[in-house]
Amino acid sequence: MSALYMILGTLVALGVLVTFHEFGHFWVARRCGVKVLRFSVGFGRPLLRWHDRQGTEFVIAAIPLGGYVKMLDEREGDVPEALLGQSFNRKSVRQRFAIVAAGPLANFLLALLFFWLLAMLGSQQVRPVIGAVEADSLAARAGVPVGAEVLAVDGRATLGWGEVNLQLIRRLGESGTLRLRLLEPGSTLEVERSLVLDGWLRGAEEPDPLASLGIRPWRPQTAPLLAQLDPAGPAQAAGLREGDLLKALDGQALDDWQQVVEAVRARPGQRIALQVERDGRAFVVDLTLAARGEGAARAGYLGAGVAGGEWPAEMLREVRHGPLDAVGEGLARTWSMSLMTLDSIGKMLFGELSVKNLSGPITIAKVAGASAQSGLGDFLSFLAYLSISLGVLNLLPIPVLDGGHLLFYLVEWVRGRPLSERVQAAGMQIGISLVVGLMLLALFNDLSRL
Numbered sequence: 001m002s003a004l005y006m007i008l009g010t011l012v013a014l015g016v017l018v019t020f021h022e023f024g025h026f027w028v029a030r031r032c033g034v035k036v037l038r039f040s041v042g043f044g045r046p047l048l049r050w051h052d053r054q055g056t057e058f059v060i061a062a063i064p065l066g067g068y069v070k071m072l073d074e075r076e077g078d079v080p081e082a083l084l085g086q087s088f089n090r091k092s093v094r095q096r097f098a099i100v101a102a103g104p105l106a107n108f109l110l111a112l113l114f115f116w117l118l119a120m121l122g123s124q125q126v127r128p129v130i131g132a133v134e135a136d137s138l139a140a141r142a143g144v145p146v147g148a149e150v151l152a153v154d155g156r157a158t159l160g161w162g163e164v165n166l167q168l169i170r171r172l173g174e175s176g177t178l179r180l181r182l183l184e185p186g187s188t189l190e191v192e193r194s195l196v197l198d199g200w201l202r203g204a205e206e207p208d209p210l211a212s213l214g215i216r217p218w219r220p221q222t223a224p225l226l227a228q229l230d231p232a233g234p235a236q237a238a239g240l241r242e243g244d245l246l247k248a249l250d251g252q253a254l255d256d257w258q259q260v261v262e263a264v265r266a267r268p269g270q271r272i273a274l275q276v277e278r279d280g281r282a283f284v285v286d287l288t289l290a291a292r293g294e295g296a297a298r299a300g301y302l303g304a305g306v307a308g309g310e311w312p313a314e315m316l317r318e319v320r321h322g323p324l325d326a327v328g329e330g331l332a333r334t335w336s337m338s339l340m341t342l343d344s345i346g347k348m349l350f351g352e353l354s355v356k357n358l359s360g361p362i363t364i365a366k367v368a369g370a371s372a373q374s375g376l377g378d379f380l381s382f383l384a385y386l387s388i389s390l391g392v393l394n395l396l397p398i399p400v401l402d403g404g405h406l407l408f409y410l411v412e413w414v415r416g417r418p419l420s421e422r423v424q425a426a427g428m429q430i431g432i433s434l435v436v437g438l439m440l441l442a443l444f445n446d447l448s449r450l
Helices: 002-031 081-086 093-121 161-169 209-213 257-265 323-349 361-374 376-394 402-415 421-449
Strands: 036-051 057-071 123-126 130-133 149-153 176-183 190-197 215-217 226-229 245-249 271-278 281-288 290-292 299-301 304-306 316-319
Touching: 002 036, 002 057, 002 093, 002 361, 002 376, 093 323, 093 376, 093 402, 123 161, 149 161, 161 209, 161 323, 209 215, 245 257, 257 299, 323 376, 361 376, 361 421, 402 421
Parallel strands: none
Antiparallel strands: 036 057, 123 316, 130 215, 149 176, 176 190, 226 304, 245 271, 271 281, 290 299
16 A cells, blocks of 8 residues: 555656646746747656647656656757747747746745645644753753753744754754753743754764754653564564563563663664563563664664554644735745755755765655655645755756756846857756766665665
């Protein structure tokens, strides 16, 4: 079933985002009087095709990894004299700029639409209450109290742990002061704590912002009663079953699942002894934990999970906006995520973020499947984030991408004439090399994660 969700989720995600992006080019081209020859979603052999009254061919092709809009252009072939006025290359710099910019702009508008819908649908947020603070951690040295609720990070309000994490991700690789506004436990008093960062998680391959600060979220106590097993994990290989209750790990008594998680993470590749209770009978299982990640991110893996615990009503809050308020919320989230995406790209270029964080088609497919299986809200959120990423990446000033064409048009507008075909061709070659290199790096990262 998960494989089906992955396939369908990926097809829907790519289909929607690519179609909307190319429709932006198509719609503005038509308004500028350019004849559109073909509007294709996907590459390769056409699976479905039809024509409209203006002679544009619409195609759904076999390889759903992109799309394109082909316009009448003298640089790509002979154009009948009667149609010269509808040729893309005959249009003004302003019109060509608008046509090319319309694709990424359409992605930002689509993200805004999804965020608007999400704001109206509403969501249930877990209050960001701190459950524990590690000794001698950044949070402990700053005096962050256990039981406090995080109200804001660097002045930005946080209604749930998701927003806390997003604000922390902005500071990855940076030095300076991280400001937390907290609600003191059991009171209405608000206090501020400052955490000193020094190249915080710079270059980390799998950064865990909260854990690196020494903060653990509060969560309801969950008995270590196994409810799910990874078929390829050490737990199932050792004979553990769903319904088994873990009583102790290497002699340490277990009352809460979080104890299991912490003990397992600290023992990658090590052999452990689990005391298990099954149907009233106690026995010991010896197994060797798997290891995941590399370097400082290397952690043990058991391949088992428990059913989620019940959250107290006072720890949950409903967040929902009316149609008008949702517009402002959508604009704010679209702008915020766009800036964060651009900032992350810059940090990768300067080594503040590891390029291991770059993801390719395999990771996108896995996240698409997981979000589709999780529900409509999570899938719309995934589509919004992916649409923003597509818009930002296409605006990078790299020839071949939309941003590269826009750079050429800006130069043409300043100089009063276009760059020579030789210079543009050289730029395209460089652009192709960069894009192919990035795609190979992203694919390598995907395969490494597998």
